[in-house]
Amino acid sequence: MVDVAEQTLADIGEFGLIAELTKRFPQGEQVLVGPGDDAALLRIRNGHVVVSTDLLVEGRHFRRNWASAADVGHRAAAQNLSDINAMGGRAHSLTVGLAAPADLPVRWALEFAEGFAEECSLLGASVVGGDVTRSSEIVVSVTVLGSLTQAPVLRSGARPGDVLALAGRQGWAAAGLAVLGRGFRSPRAVVTAYQRPEPPYDAGPAAAAAGATAMVDVSDGLLAEAGHLAAASGVAVDVTSSSLEIPEPFLAVAAAINADPASFVLTGGDDHALLATFPGDASLPDGWRVIGRVSEGEGVTVDGEAYDGPTGWTHF
Amino acid sequence: MVDVAEQTLADIGEFGLIAELTKRFPQGEQVLVGPGDDAALLRIRNGHVVVSTDLLVEGRHFRRNWASAADVGHRAAAQNLSDINAMGGRAHSLTVGLAAPADLPVRWALEFAEGFAEECSLLGASVVGGDVTRSSEIVVSVTVLGSLTQAPVLRSGARPGDVLALAGRQGWAAAGLAVLGRGFRSPRAVVTAYQRPEPPYDAGPAAAAAGATAMVDVSDGLLAEAGHLAAASGVAVDVTSSSLEIPEPFLAVAAAINADPASFVLTGGDDHALLATFPGDASLPDGWRVIGRVSEGEGVTVDGEAYDGPTGWTHF
Numbered sequence: 001m002v003d004v005a006e007q008t009l010a011d012i013g014e015f016g017l018i019a020e021l022t023k024r025f026p027q028g029e030q031v032l033v034g035p036g037d038d039a040a041l042l043r044i045r046n047g048h049v050v051v052s053t054d055l056l057v058e059g060r061h062f063r064r065n066w067a068s069a070a071d072v073g074h075r076a077a078a079q080n081l082s083d084i085n086a087m088g089g090r091a092h093s094l095t096v097g098l099a100a101p102a103d104l105p106v107r108w109a110l111e112f113a114e115g116f117a118e119e120c121s122l123l124g125a126s127v128v129g130g131d132v133t134r135s136s137e138i139v140v141s142v143t144v145l146g147s148l149t150q151a152p153v154l155r156s157g158a159r160p161g162d163v164l165a166l167a168g169r170q171g172w173a174a175a176g177l178a179v180l181g182r183g184f185r186s187p188r189a190v191v192t193a194y195q196r197p198e199p200p201y202d203a204g205p206a207a208a209a210a211g212a213t214a215m216v217d218v219s220d221g222l223l224a225e226a227g228h229l230a231a232a233s234g235v236a237v238d239v240t241s242s243s244l245e246i247p248e249p250f251l252a253v254a255a256a257i258n259a260d261p262a263s264f265v266l267t268g269g270d271d272h273a274l275l276a277t278f279p280g281d282a283s284l285p286d287g288w289r290v291i292g293r294v295s296e297g298e299g300v301t302v303d304g305e306a307y308d309g310p311t312g313w314t315h316f
Numbered sequence: 317m318v319d320v321a322e323q324t325l326a327d328i329g330e331f332g333l334i335a336e337l338t339k340r341f342p343q344g345e346q347v348l349v350g351p352g353d354d355a356a357l358l359r360i361r362n363g364h365v366v367v368s369t370d371l372l373v374e375g376r377h378f379r380r381n382w383a384s385a386a387d388v389g390h391r392a393a394a395q396n397l398s399d400i401n402a403m404g405g406r407a408h409s410l411t412v413g414l415a416a417p418a419d420l421p422v423r424w425a426l427e428f429a430e431g432f433a434e435e436c437s438l439l440g441a442s443v444v445g446g447d448v449t450r451s452s453e454i455v456v457s458v459t460v461l462g463s464l465t466q467a468p469v470l471r472s473g474a475r476p477g478d479v480l481a482l483a484g485r486q487g488w489a490a491a492g493l494a495v496l497g498r499g500f501r502s503p504r505a506v507v508t509a510y511q512r513p514e515p516p517y518d519a520g521p522a523a524a525a526a527g528a529t530a531m532v533d534v535s536d537g538l539l540a541e542a543g544h545l546a547a548a549s550g551v552a553v554d555v556t557s558s559s560l561e562i563p564e565p566f567l568a569v570a571a572a573i574n575a576d577p578a579s580f581v582l583t584g585g586d587d588h589a590l591l592a593t594f595p596g597d598a599s600l601p602d603g604w605r606v607i608g609r610v611s612e613g614e615g616v617t618v619d620g621e622a623y624d625g626p627t628g629w630t631h632f
Binding site for chain 2: 036038048052086089095135143
């Protein structure tokens with residue numbers, strides 16, 4: 001008997017692939033109609049939905065020789081789940097579009113789906129629909145739907161006198177990517193962190209409940225996201241470098257590639273840490289640490305000075 | 317002053333492009349938080365949401381020399397809005413992902429967005445978020461959210477004794493594509509139909525209200541979609557060829573390329589007509605016409621015979 005995983009997408013075709021993928025996506029209780037019809041139907045309990053979309057392109061957001069298909073699945077889910085987290089919400093449902101070359105091994109698509117489903121299962125979220133089609137490079141498109149238990153925490157609510165705080169690992173993925181980009185596979189801890197981000201999914205709702213005034217997910221780098229938050233809020237943000245944790249593996253990577261170890265923390269993305277502001281007298285929830293201050297003005301500084309270097313990632 | 321439309325995506329960058337696109341997407345009253353934050357926040361009035369995702373890939377779903385950017389925008393929106401229509405619902409909100417080469421003229425992206433927004437405006441639907449990134453070919457990913465005013469019409473509800481009915485233009489886009497594929501630009505009516513589908517957006521909710529037992533949107537060809545409906549419902553479907561309208565321009569195209577004019581109607585997709593089944597004694601809403609019958613058994617026939625030829629489109 002032929003093992004479907006050993007075939008290519010061209011062998012099993014669109015409908016064969018959809019059938020195999022669908023098997024790997026368990027459906028939650030909110031799903032009234034799941035994959036297989038023209039659209040899915042979801043029960044929405046509290047009068048609103050939070051929605052976000054992200055694309056991942058092979059060679060730009062991931063490389064098949066730097067991350068397994070399951071890793072890419074975890075990452076694709078994580079970066080979308082994190083967008084709902086950054087509003088103070090919880091994701092419950094996702095759709096996935098997969099455009100891929102006809103010679104892609106079915107195994108890659110199945111392992112991708114399994115990694116994706118595993119990451120979603122951390123929040124009990126379901127993949128309720130999607131689309132597959134042919135393309136010359138792999139493009140993954142994810143849309144995530146979620147809910148809030150209180151008002152959303154936007155980028156625009158920071159006020160002078162607030163503290164700036166961070167939750168989750170920050171800089172690990174950037175250090176891992178720097179290592180992989182130079183052909184190394186260690187330190188293992190940073191490589192693994194790049195391959196499988198671990199967004200702090202509980203930190204978003206906890207921050208919202210604790211009165212966070214603004215929040216953003218660190219996908220493009222800490223200073224870049226702090227800049228988005230400052231611009232949206234009409235305030236200045238200063239990061240205190242002494243408050244930033246520089247984990248030991250960063251020193252080894254920085255020494256090996258002649259970089260500033262703090263640069264991973266300040267400009268790295270892809271860990272999907274959360275950056276938020278809280279009133280100066282707020283008590284921060286578990287997992288959050290103060291890393292700076294909000295004041296009147298505009299722009300982002302580090303220890304009161306402009307940062308000397310590229311601050312993050314931009315496409316095109 | 318530099319006209320942004322004359323630049324490339326690389327010139328204006330990710331954030332410049334997002335700012336230009338966002339200007340072109342007016343927000344409906346359901347949008348509590350629109351584009352620009354980590355996620356959008358939508359008011360959902362009736363306890364549910366219908367959701368679907370589709371991908372379009374350049375060279376596969378469209379060609380820049382066969383359709384304008386505005387046409388591609390219209391088509392990308394139409395094929396997604398139609399998926400909600402095929403459940404008996406109405407779309408209200410969409411997200412759009414655009415992966416594109418860095419040398420893409422900004423003009424193309426802006427005209428795409430304008431065509432997309434114009435198609436959405438037919439239903440009062442809003443583009444509430446999205447993502448842009450770099451890729452080697454254009455990939456458009458759309459997710460659409462909608463609502464129902466009654467139970468969804470699934471693919472699986474057809475019963476022996478039902479009639480099969482069609483709403484909307486069918487075969488026009490396929491005839492147009494056949495013409496373009498051979499380097500011609502006329503008959504103009506079919507070329508235009510390919511470039512700008514006109515899905516029958518009112519026919520879905522009307523069918524649901526009239527008691528349609530099953531419904532599907534004809535994106536992959538009439539016989540192929542009838543086959544999906546028959547398989548999901550566990551019934552046989554027979555199409556009566558004499559009931560199919562063969563518009564005059566199809567005869568000219570068929571003569572020019574030596575094809576059977578009925579093949580456009582039977583196997584063409586991309587018009588986003590709707591195919592539905594109704595109880596035999598139902599009175600059909602405006603715009604619906606009977607084209608066949610449902611009986612016990614399985615599979616799809618034309619005038620009681622297997623169809624001799626390819627029945628539709630499959631990816632990979």
